Amino acid sequence: MSELRKLTFGYLGLLALLALTVASSFLDLGGFNVALNLAIAAAKAVLIALLFMHLTGTLPRLAVAAAGLWLVILFGLTLIGR
Amino acid sequence: MSGTESIAFDTPQRERRADNFAMWVFIGSEAMLFGAIFLVFLVAHIDFGPAFAAASKHLSLPLGTFNTAVLITSSFTMALAHRFTLQRRWHATVWALAATSALGVCFLVVKGIEYGKEISEGLAPVLDLPFRYAGPDPVHAQLFFGLYFAMTSLHALHLIGGIVVIAGMIALWRRCSPANRLRRVVAVGLYWHFVDVIWVFMFPVLYLINR
Numbered sequence: 124m125s126e127l128r129k130l131t132f133g134y135l136g137l138l139a140l141l142a143l144t145v146a147s148s149f150l151d152l153g154g155f156n157v158a159l160n161l162a163i164a165a166a167k168a169v170l171i172a173l174l175f176m177h178l179t180g181t182l183p184r185l186a187v188a189a190a191g192l193w194l195v196i197l198f199g200l201t202l203i204g205r
Numbered sequence: 206m207s208g209t210e211s212i213a214f215d216t217p218q219r220e221r222r223a224d225n226f227a228m229w230v231f232i233g234s235e236a237m238l239f240g241a242i243f244l245v246f247l248v249a250h251i252d253f254g255p256a257f258a259a260a261s262k263h264l265s266l267p268l269g270t271f272n273t274a275v276l277i278t279s280s281f282t283m284a285l286a287h288r289f290t291l292q293r294r295w296h297a298t299v300w301a302l303a304a305t306s307a308l309g310v311c312f313l314v315v316k317g318i319e320y321g322k323e324i325s326e327g328l329a330p331v332l333d334l335p336f337r338y339a340g341p342d343p344v345h346a347q348l349f350f351g352l353y354f355a356m357t358s359l360h361a362l363h364l365i366g367g368i369v370v371i372a373g374m375i376a377l378w379r380r381c382s383p384a385n386r387l388r389r390v391v392a393v394g395l396y397w398h399f400v401d402v403i404w405v406f407m408f409p410v411l412y413l414i415n416r
Contacts, residue, residue: 126288134281138274145270148413160409167405175284176398182226190233194240201244205251 133174140167217384224388228395235363239403242359246352246410249345256345260338261414263328264353265319269412272315273404279308280401283394290390293383298390299375305397306371309364316361320354329354353411360407363400367393 144163148156172178178187214220250257286301323329327337330347331354338346370393374381381389 127285130281130284130288133284134277137277137280141270141273141277144409144413145266148266148409156413160413161406164406164409168402171280171398171402171405175280176395180222180225182222183229186226186229186233190236193233193237197237197240198244198247201248205248 130174133170137167137170140170221388221391224392225395228392232395232399235399239359242352242356243406243410246356249348249352250414253342253345253348256342257349258414259340259342260346260349261412263323263326263340264412265322266412268315268319269408272312273408275308275312275315276401276404279305279312280398282308283397287390287394290387295378295386298386299378302371302375302390306368306375309368309371313361313364313368316357323350356407356411360400360403363403367397367400370396 140163144160147159147163150156152159172187178184214223282301282304286298286305289295289298289301320329324334327335328350330336330351336343336347336350338350340346374389374393378386
């Protein structure tokens with residue numbers, strides 16, 4: 124698949140996920156609305172990181188993993204302590 | 206890719222890798238900043254869920270959805286700019302960059318319209334503006350709107366920064382060597398996509414609380 128087609132499919136995929144997340148908010152899924160919204164947002168973030176930001180190579184992945192680790196500590200310790 | 210006159214690195218490839226790594230570290234530090242404010246919002250949301258859900262319904266879902274689409278489109282044009290730079294299609298690159306910053310401006314204009322609407326409805330507990338909220342639990346609704354304005358204005362400031370840098374890049378385009386053009390497009394592209402990712406999380410968190 125050519126690079127341009129990959130970018131275009133990624134873009135259309137992002138718009139489809141946006142439509143999905145807005146549509147899901149009109150359904151009452153109980154506590155699952157928030158989880159679904161966050162899962163869709165995470166999927167969008169992965170699409171953007173891989174297709175648009177070209178997240179490859181050891182060092183960029185290390186930076187992302189480090190940021191993720193510190194965010195887990197930040198969120199984890201705060202929520203455990205409550 | 207020659208033309209990078211590096212004195213600190215053995216090869217241009219090595220320098221590019223270092224550039225890229227530095228941008229990712231910077232993005233990591235920005236993720237800490239936004240992570241902290243998301244955490245504050247999350248804790249408040251857990252404590253005052255019903256008040257936050259009721260307050261969230263006062264935000265404009267159509268405008269928020271439109272703006273999300275605008276920002277996703279701007280990320281697409283930014284990715285195109287990177288593609289065109291690699292192909293050395295300079296005219297197309299400048300057009301893609303201009304489209305990216307124009308979409309950024311469009312986002313800010315729509316955000317401004319939203320802010321104006323919220324201020325006129327008395328939903329902006331900032332800058333000593335009057336806060337008139339008719340729904341349940343106005344104290345915690347005020348907390349929601351305070352966080353909403355803090356988060357979205359912090360995001361808007363980042364977007365303004367990106368637009369200014371892209372405008373500067375276009376202004377200095379002719380004086381820039383091809384290798385430096387690529388470096389700049391890659392760096393500002395990473396930043397732009399990151400600001401998009403932040404909005405991708407902010408939109409459902411603020412606008413889509415149990416509608």
